[in-house]
Amino acid sequence: METTPIIVTCELTKRYNGRTAVDNLTLSINEGEIFGFLGPNGAGKTTTLLMLLGLTEPTSGSAEVMGLNPARDAVKIKSKVAYLQENMGFYSDLNARQMLNFIAELNDIKGKQADERINKALETVGLDSEASKKISAYSRGMRQRLGIAELLIKDSKIAFLDEPTLGLDPDGANRLIELIQTLCSERKITVLLSSHMLDQVQKICNRVGIMIKGKMVAHGPMAQLAKEKLGVDNQTYSLEEIYMRYFKES
Amino acid sequence: MQHLKTIIKKELSDHFSSYRFTIIFALIAMVSLIVAYMIGINVRKELEGVAKPQFIFLMLFTSSGNLFSLVQFVAFFGPLIGLLLGFDTINRERNEGTLSKLLSQPIYRDTVINAKFLAGVSVISIIMISIILVIIGLGLLVLGIVPGIEEIWRIFIYLVISIIYISFWLGISILFSILFRSTATSALAALAVWIFFSFFVAIGASAVADALVPDIKQDIKVAGSEADYLRSRIINQFSLISPMHLYTRATATIIDPTRKTTQTFIEIGRMESISIARFSGTLPLTQSILIVAPYIVSLIALTIICFALSYTIFMRQEIRSF
Ligand SMILES: Nc1ncnc2c1ncn2[C@@H]1O[C@H](COP(=O)(O)OP(=O)(O)O)[C@@H](O)[C@H]1O
Ligand SMILES: [Mg+2]
Numbered sequence: 001m002e003t004t005p006i007i008v009t010c011e012l013t014k015r016y017n018g019r020t021a022v023d024n025l026t027l028s029i030n031e032g033e034i035f036g037f038l039g040p041n042g043a044g045k046t047t048t049l050l051m052l053l054g055l056t057e058p059t060s061g062s063a064e065v066m067g068l069n070p071a072r073d074a075v076k077i078k079s080k081v082a083y084l085q086e087n088m089g090f091y092s093d094l095n096a097r098q099m100l101n102f103i104a105e106l107n108d109i110k111g112k113q114a115d116e117r118i119n120k121a122l123e124t125v126g127l128d129s130e131a132s133k134k135i136s137a138y139s140r141g142m143r144q145r146l147g148i149a150e151l152l153i154k155d156s157k158i159a160f161l162d163e164p165t166l167g168l169d170p171d172g173a174n175r176l177i178e179l180i181q182t183l184c185s186e187r188k189i190t191v192l193l194s195s196h197m198l199d200q201v202q203k204i205c206n207r208v209g210i211m212i213k214g215k216m217v218a219h220g221p222m223a224q225l226a227k228e229k230l231g232v233d234n235q236t237y238s239l240e241e242i243y244m245r246y247f248k249e250s
Numbered sequence: 251m252q253h254l255k256t257i258i259k260k261e262l263s264d265h266f267s268s269y270r271f272t273i274i275f276a277l278i279a280m281v282s283l284i285v286a287y288m289i290g291i292n293v294r295k296e297l298e299g300v301a302k303p304q305f306i307f308l309m310l311f312t313s314s315g316n317l318f319s320l321v322q323f324v325a326f327f328g329p330l331i332g333l334l335l336g337f338d339t340i341n342r343e344r345n346e347g348t349l350s351k352l353l354s355q356p357i358y359r360d361t362v363i364n365a366k367f368l369a370g371v372s373v374i375s376i377i378m379i380s381i382i383l384v385i386i387g388l389g390l391l392v393l394g395i396v397p398g399i400e401e402i403w404r405i406f407i408y409l410v411i412s413i414i415y416i417s418f419w420l421g422i423s424i425l426f427s428i429l430f431r432s433t434a435t436s437a438l439a440a441l442a443v444w445i446f447f448s449f450f451v452a453i454g455a456s457a458v459a460d461a462l463v464p465d466i467k468q469d470i471k472v473a474g475s476e477a478d479y480l481r482s483r484i485i486n487q488f489s490l491i492s493p494m495h496l497y498t499r500a501t502a503t504i505i506d507p508t509r510k511t512t513q514t515f516i517e518i519g520r521m522e523s524i525s526i527a528r529f530s531g532t533l534p535l536t537q538s539i540l541i542v543a544p545y546i547v548s549l550i551a552l553t554i555i556c557f558a559l560s561y562t563i564f565m566r567q568e569i570r571s572f
Contacts, residue, residue: 046570055353055569079356089347093264105256106355 006031006158006190007052012061014047021047023214024061029192029207034184036205037194040247044214045194046086049160052192053083065158079107081158082151086166088143092136096127096146099135100153107154114153121152125179141172148179151189159184161193165200173197177204210246217246253357254365261369265335271373274331279381281327285320286385289313290392304532305507307397308404310389312506320385321505324378324412325498326448331377332419333440335370338433339424340564344571345431353569363424363564367557370420375413382409400507400535407539408505414549415497419444421556428564431571447492455488493552500545507532 005028012025022044029035037045050056052063054074063070065077090099097118104114122128125145135143144164151159164180165173181204184191195201201208202222209219218225265271293309311320318326340363343349352362382405390396397405422443426436459481489495533541 050350050569053354055350075356075358078354083354085347085350085354087347089349089351091348091351092346093267102256102260103355106253106352106357108252108356 004031005029007063007065007192009048009052009063010061012048012051012063013059014044014051014056015059020214022051022058025211025214025216027209027216027219029190031190032188033206034181034191034193034204036201036208037192037211038196038198038201038208039194039211040196042213043211045211046162048211049083049162049192049194052160053078053081080156081160082154082156083160084144084147084151084162084164086162088147090135090143090146093134095134096122096131096138096149099146100149103150104153109153117153117155118149121149124152124183125149140167141169141176144168144176145179148176148183152183155187156189158190159192161191163195164193165195165197173200180204212247217249253361254368257352257357257361257365258369258372261365262372265369265373270334274334275377278327278331278377279384281323282320282381282385283388285317285323286310286388287392289319290389294393302395305398305401306393306395307386307389307401308505308507310385310393311405311408312502321408321498321501325415325494325501328412328416328497329419329444329448329494331374332370332416332421333423333437333444335373336366336420336423336427337437337440338427339366339370340427341431341433341436341571342427344569345433347571350569359565360561363561367417367420367424367560370424371413371417374416374420378409378412378416403535404504404507404538408501411497411500411504411542411546411549414546414553415493418493418549418553418556421553421560425556425560425563428560428567447494451489451492451495452485455485458488459484490548493549496545496549496552500542500549503533503538503542507535507538 007027007029009025009027012022012027013020014022025044025048037048039045047056051058052065052070054070054077057071066080068077070077091102094102100118100121101114104110104118109117119128122131125148127142127145127149130138130142135146138146147164161180165176168176177200180191180193183189193201193205205222207219207221208225210217210225218228289310293306293313297306313319314322340349343352349362353359386397386405419440423436423440426439427433430436430439462484463477463481486495
């Protein structure tokens with residue numbers, strides 16, 4: 001694996017009316033890595049992602065994504081990063097194909113190329129037989145897969161996945177995680193995956209960061225965190241334990 | 251530019267496939283058709299055995315049949331078109347999370363607000379143009395008269411002013427959809443503004459006039475007619491804060507060439523009456539335009555202010571619903 005940092009933040013801070021959502025976050029994520037961004041609800045994971053995309057202005061500190069500053073070059077960053085938001089946010093009265101077409105157009109992917117990519121992506125995520133159904137009739141899992149299709153169409157090198165397994169049954173969550181893992185390693189996509197579901201993150205992430213109340217309390221490869229916190233060397237640790245340790249401490 | 255087009259296209263298809271649009275359109279088309287038809291029949295009856303005066307065609311718009319004229323109808327209900335098209339345009343997307351989906355694509359933030367406004371203006375234009383075309387068609391049938399060039403110009407200018415006027419209301423409702431997180435609140439706020447301008451400005455204006463002009467009975471020194479004149483002047487000046495009033499004034503002189511001033515009869519000053527006397531008969535189109543120009547400019551300015559306000563607030567706002 002390469003070790004060039006592709007996402008860097010330096011003392012990134014966001015305050016909402018005096019309440020600190022993200023507190024002095026300094027972090028660097030390497031190219032090709034799957035980084036697990038862990039934390040309970042309200043920890044500031046989404047806020048961090050929004051700042052990296054230039055959708056929210058940081059109160060202080062700075063960030064760089066592929067060498068670009070989100071405050072100035074948000075449009076360039078957004079053309080290179082796929083963002084799967086928590087609640088998906090698809091237009092529910094469109095069907096999958098119309099939705100993907102709309103997104104392709106906004107990404108300057110047109111005509112035959114767009115059609116090809118859309119067909120291929122729908123096939124990859126297994127939605128091709130349901131592509132002309134309205135999204136309002138989609139189940140949660142289907143929406144998540146449509147989100148993955150969006151990621152494939154944009155063909156981005158970086159993906160921000162915000163709680164992709166939220167609200168899925170364990171089986172569906174596992175399949176989605178596997179799909180993400182296969183696609184991202186095939187295409188060498190750098191992934192920033194936020195979640196509060198520890199076992200899933202454990203399965204696919206190279207490194208994790210644990211965020212609690214806006215502060216990144218620890219980050220690094222999972223084995224290292226296990227060693228530091230639990231004093232175990234072998235593979236018997238669970239992320240759950242590490243996480244609970246930090247959670248109690250803070 | 252390309253992105254703007256893409257979003258406008260989507261907005262338009264949303265509008266056209268919505269029940270809301272269908273209902274507004276059906277309602278307004280129905281009312282204007284019925285009114286135009288009744289007026290048409292009336293005018294035809296009255297014209298029997300009389301030499302045809304000029305500008306009969308415009309009477310379709312100005313004469314108030316049994317209830318109201320078409321011009322009055324648009325002044326009063328036109329705002330509802332604008333309000334209904336815009337009151338939930340941003341906050342609904344924010345609440346459903348589609349706003350962040352849209353803004354996380356590689357587009358500039360202002361593209362979204364521009365596209366929403368332009369799409370709304372296009373829908374308004376389509377509604378107004380089709381209604382006016384239908385009325386003209388009906389007029390041709392019922393009256394059996396072809397409108398003259400000048401009449402067509404006047405109808406065209408009326409159309410443009412109406413589109414600006416309704417776009418102002420669209421601007422107000424988009425502004426509210428940005429300011430308020432809940433669509434119910436923004437709908438209510440928009441309705442409140444509409445009701446305020448349609449009813450309370452008139453009441454407020456007379457109240458102000460009553461307060462400023464001494465009562466005629468108490469103060470004998472002020473001659474009755476002069477007091478009336480003052481009162482009416484104050485009411486009119488005060489009413490100008492209402493876009494409805496601006497619109498009524500701007501269109502009345504355009505669509506009715508026999509009107510030579512935007513003032514009511516009682517207010518016409520000496521110089522003004524001399525100037526009016528130069529034109530016995532009807533007022534030429536260019537003169538009509540000159541008279542209403544300030545009102546048109548004010549309407550445009552109001553619309554721009556409204557849009558600029560929406561624009562600035564939207565550019566700095568959080569995209570999540572919190
Ligand atoms: N627009 C906002 N206004 C005020 N507070 C906000 C806003 N957005 C987020 N917050 C607060 O910031 C904190 C972090 O939220 P978030 O980043 O969504 O957490 P997570 O994604 O980790 O669950 C929360 O406490 C939330 O209430
Ligand atoms: Mg979140």
